[in-house]
Amino acid sequence: MASVGKLVLMLVTNKEMLCVKWIHEVYMKEDADFWVYTPSNDCSWSWKNMNKIKLGMEQWYNDDAVFEVHELVWSRLLLPKHRSILWLATQRKLLTKERMVGIGITCDTAECVLCDQEEMEDLNHLFAECDWVRDVWREVMQWLGIQAPHLEPRLVLEFIKKKHWCKMKKEVVVVVHGALIYFTWQARNWKIFKDNIVDTSFVVQQIEVVVKERIDSSSLGLVYSGSTRRRIGMELI
Numbered sequence: 001m002a003s004v005g006k007l008v009l010m011l012v013t014n015k016e017m018l019c020v021k022w023i024h025e026v027y028m029k030e031d032a033d034f035w036v037y038t039p040s041n042d043c044s045w046s047w048k049n050m051n052k053i054k055l056g057m058e059q060w061y062n063d064d065a066v067f068e069v070h071e072l073v074w075s076r077l078l079l080p081k082h083r084s085i086l087w088l089a090t091q092r093k094l095l096t097k098e099r100m101v102g103i104g105i106t107c108d109t110a111e112c113v114l115c116d117q118e119e120m121e122d123l124n125h126l127f128a129e130c131d132w133v134r135d136v137w138r139e140v141m142q143w144l145g146i147q148a149p150h151l152e153p154r155l156v157l158e159f160i161k162k163k164h165w166c167k168m169k170k171e172v173v174v175v176v177h178g179a180l181i182y183f184t185w186q187a188r189n190w191k192i193f194k195d196n197i198v199d200t201s202f203v204v205q206q207i208e209v210v211v212k213e214r215i216d217s218s219s220l221g222l223v224y225s226g227s228t229r230r231r232i233g234m235e236l237i
């Protein structure tokens with residue numbers, strides 16, 4: 001089923017590939033819209049079957065996606081460990097220093113350890129206002145080729161939810177956001193517990209690797225292949 005899904009995506013995105021070109025020439029008029037094309041009765045079973053599968057994919061590929069915030073967090077493209085941290089962050093349940101102090105847990109300092117701003121480590125600072133995370137955010141958004149406001153986790157998801165983007169684009173941006181939240185939390189923990197300083201360029205690299213891997217492991221992989229993957233964001237605009 002997955003490989004048929006990939007072929008459906010290739011049919012709508014890459015008419016230059018030999019096998020895809022052949023299908024377009026044999027089964028469809030050169031410029032026919034694949035999404036509205038209906039195979040005739042004398043077509044083969046496999047071709048009819050592929051056209052059935054496309055009906056289930058059309059909404060995912062074409063429509064403005066309407067997601068609630070919790071649905072964005074449960075995107076199939078997110079790595080489970082990224083999803084967990086993102087979920088805790090959106091629910092304001094991550095054990096930041098502000099929260100620790102609030103529930104009476106003693107800590108050496110309540111300040112953020114990732115920057116020199118001498119600000120209390122709360123969700124808004126750690127994921128939105130901190131100079132360290134701002135550097136990562138700027139680089140990643142540049143790589144994606146999109147502009148998104150720099151806000152705390154739940155508000156970023158609200159922003160994604162309201163955008164008139166297709167599902168594919170929303171899912172990819174959520175994967176990027178989830179990876180950013182995960183690696184920021186990891187950098188904060190490495191500094192506190194191992195006294196390791198994590199460089200922002202290292203985190204940006206890790207985010208890019210994760211996003212490419214997640215896309216490769218899904219049916220989007222064949223669409224965004226080779227050099228295109230390096231510019232995934234530009235392709236999604």
Ligand SMILES: [Zn+2]
Pocket residue numbers: 112113114115116117119125126129130131132
């Ligand atoms: Zn900071």
